[in-house]
Amino acid sequence: SLCFENALQNASGGRPPTPLGARILTNPEDIFQHNMWDHVQWTEEAKEEARQKTNENSSSRIPSEEQGKYDTDACKYWDSFYERHQDRFFKDRKWLFLEFPELLPSGPGGRATEERDSFPGEHAPFRILEVGCGAGNSVFPIVNSIKHTGAFVYCCDFSSRAVQLVKDHPDYDQSLCHAFVQDICDEVASFPFPPLSLDVILLVFVLSSIHPERVQGVVNRLSEFLKPGGIFLFRDHGRYDLSQLRFKKGRCLSDNFYTRGDGTCVYFFTKDEVHSLFSNAGLEEIQNLEDRRIQVNRAKKIVMYRVWMQSKYRKTLPAPS
Template sequence: MTEEGFYSFSSQSSRELTEEDNEKLSKQTVISDFKKNKLEIEARKNWDKFYNRNKNNFFKDRNWSAEDLKIICPDIDFEKEISYLEAGCGVGNMLFPLVAEIPKLKLFAFDFSANAVRMLEERAKELELPVATAVVDLSIPSSSSPFEEQVDLATLIFVMSAIHPDKMKIAAENMRNLVKIGGSVVVRDYGINDHAMIRFGREARIADRFYVRQDGTRAYYFDLDELCGFFESSGFKCERKEYLHRITINHQKNLKAPRIFVQARFVRID
């Protein structure tokens, strides 16, 4: 594997930590309860600030998305009209490349951040692309959908990890209200023992595998079976699950960073 940006293989296990990794983890310290509570209260504000500061320049369009979805969901006929929801859409880095490759998608999108949704709407307007949008907090229990219909396919790409672990079950239950029976939710997120998890320093750890970045946004690193448990207990069946192993290479510094992600497909069964 010589090119940055591609995972090298998938497996049913994460990577083993090195002695150096364990030493770095041992030096991480837990933040105060006051700061933990403050981060939870200000979660929306911190993401609004993030998008206001970075606009649509921070995340790159996910041009791998169409190819990967066809591999993960081989039974879905993407030549037919499909209703698709980008849950936790940000500024649409998944949605816009996807519809360019699969033009018959009927588009829906929501995010926690009103600033992100506004920027997505502006880009959709420029492209004359109809997208139904909403501002939604997946961590708050809800028995309904903000849209007029349930969708065939939804994606959660690096979304669950931003939610407090105590509320992830609620997020999975809320996704059940958004997807048709027989519809799919595809999840990709950070995996346990990812290089980024090891790199956090002192005063960044909120709880086990849950961290705060310098900008106040948070990241959780999933065990694969744990992720599946949230959805399987919320009316979904796991059709596919895997750890994605990718090596990110910094040629200038001659460094290799082992990135670990989780990926799974869940089908609503009731």
């Protein structure tokens, strides 16, 4: 399995240990022995319960005349989110390099040249963009791992407060990183790098916060910036995750798309939807998996089914002539 391979890779590659590894539940009686179990098959009963809960919480929709604000004011809701929580809400994404070793350049290290850049990161041999970077919970683990490799990280968010948190972080280093404010739904968005210039685009829990009708356009536009052979790394909420089932009635905007009490929105993807999204943009599947786990609250003896999507899609190289 992928996680198992990664755990093995970790043993030899000196990468940080995975908190979520290859822990497989073989004896149901062991369930309360650990906090998390990997690669879980759902029972028919669990699937049926998930369907029922989702049907129930989607049975009444927010009226269409009230829906517009969640889309047009999305940036304001996220800005208030960061005003309230600062950088305290999300934890650093410690699993990043285990699941996405593509984030680390494989070529020779060092800066290509000391010439002045006409755009930040111009002379970097390897360029990463994180979209919807929030307070930098992925950015800083990356920045701290690419020192001396010659790689450069761009990151953007439409919340100017989020971008300010990134810029104020003690590890923010302009020779390695460039944070900027950008709404990726904006069809005429401008980016500080040219088309065909990125090796990796990282999408961590960001496409789920965008209106499902806009997501395809976002992926299409972003893919213009990948070099041939460049790759999208995607991790996000999966259909019937516990957090979907926990929505109360009255929060549903459209199928599998909800708004939280603070006005931010969340969509829950299936594997097929993720596949269409990236293949419609002309990308090739490297990985598309549903990461199903059981999370256990040992004190309260509660068992929770968690579902995340994890995918990698590559821009194909031109055919050799």
